[in-house]
Amino acid sequence: MSEIILHHYPLSPFAEKIRLVLGFKNLSWRSVNIPMYMPKPDVVALTGGYRRTPFLQIGADMYCDTALICDVLEHINPKPTLYPEAVKGVTRIVAQWADSLVFPVAMAYNFQPAGAAHVLKGWAEDDVKAFVQDRTQMRGGAARMPAADATGTYKSYLRRLSHMLEHHSFLLGDAPSLADFSAYHPTWYTLRQVPVLESILDATPNVRDWLLRMEKIGHGTAQDMTSEQAIALAHSSTPKDVSGEDFVALHGIALGTQVVITAESFGLEPTHGELVAATRTRYVLRRQDPRAGTVQVHFPRNGFILKKAES
Numbered sequence: 001m002s003e004i005i006l007h008h009y010p011l012s013p014f015a016e017k018i019r020l021v022l023g024f025k026n027l028s029w030r031s032v033n034i035p036m037y038m039p040k041p042d043v044v045a046l047t048g049g050y051r052r053t054p055f056l057q058i059g060a061d062m063y064c065d066t067a068l069i070c071d072v073l074e075h076i077n078p079k080p081t082l083y084p085e086a087v088k089g090v091t092r093i094v095a096q097w098a099d100s101l102v103f104p105v106a107m108a109y110n111f112q113p114a115g116a117a118h119v120l121k122g123w124a125e126d127d128v129k130a131f132v133q134d135r136t137q138m139r140g141g142a143a144r145m146p147a148a149d150a151t152g153t154y155k156s157y158l159r160r161l162s163h164m165l166e167h168h169s170f171l172l173g174d175a176p177s178l179a180d181f182s183a184y185h186p187t188w189y190t191l192r193q194v195p196v197l198e199s200i201l202d203a204t205p206n207v208r209d210w211l212l213r214m215e216k217i218g219h220g221t222a223q224d225m226t227s228e229q230a231i232a233l234a235h236s237s238t239p240k241d242v243s244g245e246d247f248v249a250l251h252g253i254a255l256g257t258q259v260v261i262t263a264e265s266f267g268l269e270p271t272h273g274e275l276v277a278a279t280r281t282r283y284v285l286r287r288q289d290p291r292a293g294t295v296q297v298h299f300p301r302n303g304f305i306l307k308k309a310e311s
């Protein structure tokens, strides 16, 4: 199999979720550092439009969204599992809660003025402006939740995590599952990236202890790669054969049709391409790029909108 390449940046919480899963599964991987905000020409050469962080590359195949990336890594290395049989449903449900509800509240808390000042210390004024504008545009112009409201909600979410940790070392048992990785990344940000605000963890010491246990999992073995090398590798690779995948048609769109896929929220940059697979859980688009050649971009169904491209 071709190498596992993670396109990410150190400060990205969702990337930290995947870095830790790579460590959990004891994998070796290549690390491509990408910009924190647009423009991201080398990202878009590979994904065709999708700009969120992280995405995973294997040869000429790009995998978007951490829920899908976790499934791909589980397939590559099934043990230890992210989805223990007895809690298979609940681990995905808790993970979705953490990714979609704990994450924005934690980031609203983390980016209150004292946290933002800590994270952005040393940045040039223009970079701060560009970053803030980029994230405001990604939220569709909506303001972040006010700090006081975020603090109250975050505390209540931390209490829920704490209750889950009263009887075992990880959220759903004696070993980590997907739920732990999804709850880890926003709380890791508080502990490690905005230590000036980490006292919010004082009321739930077992959450702090769990964070330290999770952190010990580490990131596996990573070796740097440049984005130019990643693009060249895509160009010289053949995309995975997905012609045998079960076709689940829910949109009345045939395989071979030119389509566009957009995230439901937060970062609506569209990806255009030919629909070459639509399984129960994911879509695959094939597209041509002047620099990356023929590539396939994989998306989960959950959280994404599929439409026929307008001709």
Ligand SMILES: N[C@@H](CCC(=O)N[C@@H](CS)C(=O)NCC(=O)O)C(=O)O
Binding pocket: 012, 013, 014, 015, 035, 036, 037, 038, 051, 052, 053, 054, 064, 065, 066, 067, 099, 266, 267
């Ligand atoms: N549902 C997505 C969320 C990813 C996400 O929101 N990532 C943040 C960074 S942690 C992002 O894309 N920020 C904008 C950027 O990096 O350009 C996933 O699970 O991958």
